[in-house]
Amino acid sequence: MSDVKVLVKDNGPLLVTGPITVTDAAGNVFDLKGKETFALCRCGASAIRPFCDGAHKTCGFQAAERAITG
Ligand code: FES
Incomplete structure (x- = not known):
């Protein structure tokens, strides 16, 4: 079991x-x-991609996926 968790x-x-x-993509860390x-970031609006800078709050990004269970 991985110790890494990703919350969408x-x-x-x-x-x-x-x-x-x-x-x-070049392998630089x-x-x-x-x-x-x-x-x-998954909205594409961040100025510091790949990290989130909070821009999703003002760019109109909407996504609320749910995992399929059972
Ligand atoms: S998810 Fe894109 S700025 Fe937060």
């Missing part, structure tokens, strides 16, 4: 918690500044 926030980012490395929880 309603109308917001992917909230990632756990020991994880984030790289760009993003500096997470020691944070074990951080948010990845």
